[in-house]
Amino acid sequence: MATTEVRPEAPATDAGYVTAPYRARWFRWFTTTDHKEIAKMYAVTAFFFLLVGGTLALLIRTQLAAPEQTLRLPGLEVTEQVYNEMFTIHATVMVFLFLTPMLAAFGNYFVPLQIGAADMAFPRVNAFSFWLVPAGGIVLFLSYFAGGPAAAGWTSYSPLAGPQFSPGNGVNLWIGALALLGMSSTLGAINFITTIFKLRAPGMTMLRMPIFCWNMLIQSVLILFSFPVVTAGLLLLWIDRNFGGAFFDPANGGNVILYQHIFWYFGHPEVYILILPLMGAISEIIPVFSRKPLFGYKAFVYATLAIGALGTAVWAHHMFTTGAIDVKFFAATSFLISVPTGVKMFNWTATMYKGKIQWSAAMLFAIGFLSMFLIGGITGIFNATGAVDSALHDTYFVVGHFHYVLVSAALFAMFAALFYWFPKMTGRMLNEKLGIWQVVVLFVGVNLTFFPQFALGLQGMPRRIATYSDGLGWGWLNMLSTFGSYLVSVAILLFIINFFWARKRGAIAGDNPWDAYTLEWATTSPPPYYNFDALPPIRTERPVFDANHPEIAASDEDYDHRVSSSTP
Amino acid sequence: MTATALDREDWELPDSFEDEGGMSMPVMGTVLFIASEVMFFATLFGTYYALRAQASQWPPADVEELPIFIPIVLTAILLTSSVSMHGAVWGVRNNNRTVFVSSLAITVVLGLVFLVGEVFDALEAGFEISSGAYGSIFFTLLSFHVLHVTGGVVFLAYLLFGAAAGRFSSRNYQQVESASYYWHFVDIVWIFVFTTLYIIQ
Numbered sequence: 001m002a003t004t005e006v007r008p009e010a011p012a013t014d015a016g017y018v019t020a021p022y023r024a025r026w027f028r029w030f031t032t033t034d035h036k037e038i039a040k041m042y043a044v045t046a047f048f049f050l051l052v053g054g055t056l057a058l059l060i061r062t063q064l065a066a067p068e069q070t071l072r073l074p075g076l077e078v079t080e081q082v083y084n085e086m087f088t089i090h091a092t093v094m095v096f097l098f099l100t101p102m103l104a105a106f107g108n109y110f111v112p113l114q115i116g117a118a119d120m121a122f123p124r125v126n127a128f129s130f131w132l133v134p135a136g137g138i139v140l141f142l143s144y145f146a147g148g149p150a151a152a153g154w155t156s157y158s159p160l161a162g163p164q165f166s167p168g169n170g171v172n173l174w175i176g177a178l179a180l181l182g183m184s185s186t187l188g189a190i191n192f193i194t195t196i197f198k199l200r201a202p203g204m205t206m207l208r209m210p211i212f213c214w215n216m217l218i219q220s221v222l223i224l225f226s227f228p229v230v231t232a233g234l235l236l237l238w239i240d241r242n243f244g245g246a247f248f249d250p251a252n253g254g255n256v257i258l259y260q261h262i263f264w265y266f267g268h269p270e271v272y273i274l275i276l277p278l279m280g281a282i283s284e285i286i287p288v289f290s291r292k293p294l295f296g297y298k299a300f301v302y303a304t305l306a307i308g309a310l311g312t313a314v315w316a317h318h319m320f321t322t323g324a325i326d327v328k329f330f331a332a333t334s335f336l337i338s339v340p341t342g343v344k345m346f347n348w349t350a351t352m353y354k355g356k357i358q359w360s361a362a363m364l365f366a367i368g369f370l371s372m373f374l375i376g377g378i379t380g381i382f383n384a385t386g387a388v389d390s391a392l393h394d395t396y397f398v399v400g401h402f403h404y405v406l407v408s409a410a411l412f413a414m415f416a417a418l419f420y421w422f423p424k425m426t427g428r429m430l431n432e433k434l435g436i437w438q439v440v441v442l443f444v445g446v447n448l449t450f451f452p453q454f455a456l457g458l459q460g461m462p463r464r465i466a467t468y469s470d471g472l473g474w475g476w477l478n479m480l481s482t483f484g485s486y487l488v489s490v491a492i493l494l495f496i497i498n499f500f501w502a503r504k505r506g507a508i509a510g511d512n513p514w515d516a517y518t519l520e521w522a523t524t525s526p527p528p529y530y531n532f533d534a535l536p537p538i539r540t541e542r543p544v545f546d547a548n549h550p551e552i553a554a555s556d557e558d559y560d561h562r563v564s565s566s567t568p
Numbered sequence: 569m570t571a572t573a574l575d576r577e578d579w580e581l582p583d584s585f586e587d588e589g590g591m592s593m594p595v596m597g598t599v600l601f602i603a604s605e606v607m608f609f610a611t612l613f614g615t616y617y618a619l620r621a622q623a624s625q626w627p628p629a630d631v632e633e634l635p636i637f638i639p640i641v642l643t644a645i646l647l648t649s650s651v652s653m654h655g656a657v658w659g660v661r662n663n664n665r666t667v668f669v670s671s672l673a674i675t676v677v678l679g680l681v682f683l684v685g686e687v688f689d690a691l692e693a694g695f696e697i698s699s700g701a702y703g704s705i706f707f708t709l710l711s712f713h714v715l716h717v718t719g720g721v722v723f724l725a726y727l728l729f730g731a732a733a734g735r736f737s738s739r740n741y742q743q744v745e746s747a748s749y750y751w752h753f754v755d756i757v758w759i760f761v762f763t764t765l766y767i768i769q
Binding site: 121122125186189190191193194197198224225226227228229231232233235236239240243244245246247249252253254255258261262265522532533534535536537547 | 576578579580581590593596597600601603604605607608609610611612614615618619622623628696697698700701702703704705708
């Protein structure tokens with residue numbers, strides 16, 4: 001174990017404060033390299049795109065609410081082409097412009113704070129990564145003014161997205177947007193990995209690092225190894241479309257299955273990229289509100305590593321019905337990945353067991369995450385079973401499954417993290433009562449939206465259809481689902497109200513309102529420009545808890561013994 | 569839930585945040601960037617071999633065998649430039665300005681010669697990017713390598729100006745070291761491109 005050199009005689013000093021260079025306020029947002037400001041810009045951008053993608057989702061759900069209808073609004077008639085465009089842009093926005101930047105926001109704000117650093121390793125690269133996100137968004141939405149956006153689904157399978165079936169600029173601009181957003185994520189990943197390896201405060205060994213940072217680290221490694229792959233694959237598609245390439249054109253020696261392999265080699269790790277940081281945030285929240293350390297810290301770290309490693313070997317379970325892959329192998333790896341995921345579930349529930357649970361909104365959101373993630377995970381096992389999947393493939397069962405993980409679970413975890421960290425980011429508390437109302441509305445909303453989709457999928461409703469005939473009897477379940485989606489938007493609206501209310505009227509948070517454990521709570525709320533004027537000695541993974549409660553803090557010897565010589 | 573007033577007596581602000589062991593931050597960033605580039609080129613090479621494996625005849629019947637003499641010369645030039653790049657790092661590390669600046673200049677010149685040769689040789693090929701899967705992957709691999717070498721030459725030329733102005737020394741050469749890692753990387757990629765496109769055609 002690395003030793004912490006503590007100098008008790010060193011006086012507390014405020015000489016550590018370095019003030020930000022003075023700039024006019026509007027100009028500062030364009031030039032800042034401070035990780036906290038960049039994180040806030042990430043968060044606001046991501047939330048904006050959540051509203052854009054959410055509006056598209058509401059339009060899609062409204063179109064599907066009743067059989068054999070064509071939604072007509074002023075200036076918008078949902079034809080089949082428009083419907084295809086809507087679900088393509090909805091998915092692209094939600095994956096690349098909402099969830100990915102939102103996680104980058106949490107990572108940017110809290111990784112440097114949790115490891116006791118002053119900023120990210122490469123602050124200017126960090127700013128560049130951020131500005132690529134709005135750039136990508138603009139390129140994507142430019143396609144609305146350049147002959148209509150992409151309509152080939154977020155997977156853009158060739159030949160559907162090839163020159164023959166998707167003429168026009170839509171897919172070209174979509175590829176350009178994804179290349180920019182991929183570059184943003186890749187540079188961000190390089191930044192996170194370097195920050196975590198090089199800028200940890202003295203005493204912060206890897207196994208004393210907060211679980212959130214571990215998850216960001218492994219997420220970054222996954223990004224580093226998967227985003228360049230899809231960038232290359234999309235450039236091949238771009239060459240096919242614009243320079244007469246034949247990569248995915250079987251008539252000229254190309255191979256369409258190859259595109260699916262390249263896409264899913266990225267696409268499946270991408271779902272772990274989207275969920276790992278949220279699991280990390282949950283692993284910060286549940287221990288704090290259970291008043292216990294995380295149960296099985298080391299097991300959790302190993303489980304995260306195992307998910308990262310196995311996550312790169314499951315991609316072809318998206319391709320079971322192509323008949324071009326070894327179903328048994330990919331079914332087996334997909335089952336295997338549920339083991340480390342189950343370990344994490346066990347960590348979280350065992351942390352709560354016999355804990356002194358405080359029912360704050362953040363904790364309720366976190367428990368909501370556990371239940372939603374459980375449903376999403378178990379239905380994933382159905383899909384991973386080759387024989388079952390050949391019946392469920394491309395039905396609403398799959399839609400329900402991934403929305404349970406990437407909407408229900410992800411929204412609960414995101415709001416848990418926002419309720420937990422908002423006081424640190426702004427200095428004020430969100431309204432707890434309104435938060436608990438939001439938990440209830442969101443819980444009812446997401447389950448009403450996505451549970452009927454399992455039933456619809458089992459009845460054979462295919463995904464990506466603009467409407468369906470009356471005689472199939474899918475009407476009432478779709479109506480239920482649409483009603484649920486409106487409730488979800490009410491829940492999001494409640495958060496927006498809460499946000500603006502708390503900015504002005506929220507209770508003053510103080511440094512550490514939750515009596516939390518990790519280093520971000522050792523500085524003021526919001527933290528000063530260079531984060532810390534002093535750091536507590538770091539002897540465990542809970543340095544702030546040890547400083548607050550010296551009477552029950554683990555001593556160096558206890559902790560070294562616990563971490564290094566016993567299995568968790 | 570209220571936090572008690574903290575006893576901050578034994579708190580301190582470390583003098584230096586950066587971990588002093590191992591590689592420096594810029595070099596680590598470069599290595600991670602190269603790792604992502606490895607995945608990028610791995611996808612292109614994977615595509616090449618996947619397409620080749622399913623083809624009944626590779627290269628297609630209407631494609632003549634590519635002459636190999638110029639690519640061999642180009643390989644020799646690029647390998648030499650890796651050696652001179654290493655010389656530049658040795659020079660700056662040992663504060664030997666003459667070796668540093670001249671090796672860097674040689675590297676830039678060799679890089680430019682290589683670029684010109686690579687582009688003109690590719691233009692000599694009797695097929696196009698649109699003439700089937702073989703042409704597509706041939707020109708895609710070459711173009712992305714050309715783009716990467718171009719980026720490297722621009723970066724090295726920028727460093728050369730800095731070197732001529734005396735900006736680097738044995739205590740400040742992280743950019744040079746990073747550039748050298750990148751340059752060796754494009755060199756290794758070329759060896760794969762050369763082997764794949766010319767030797768085992």
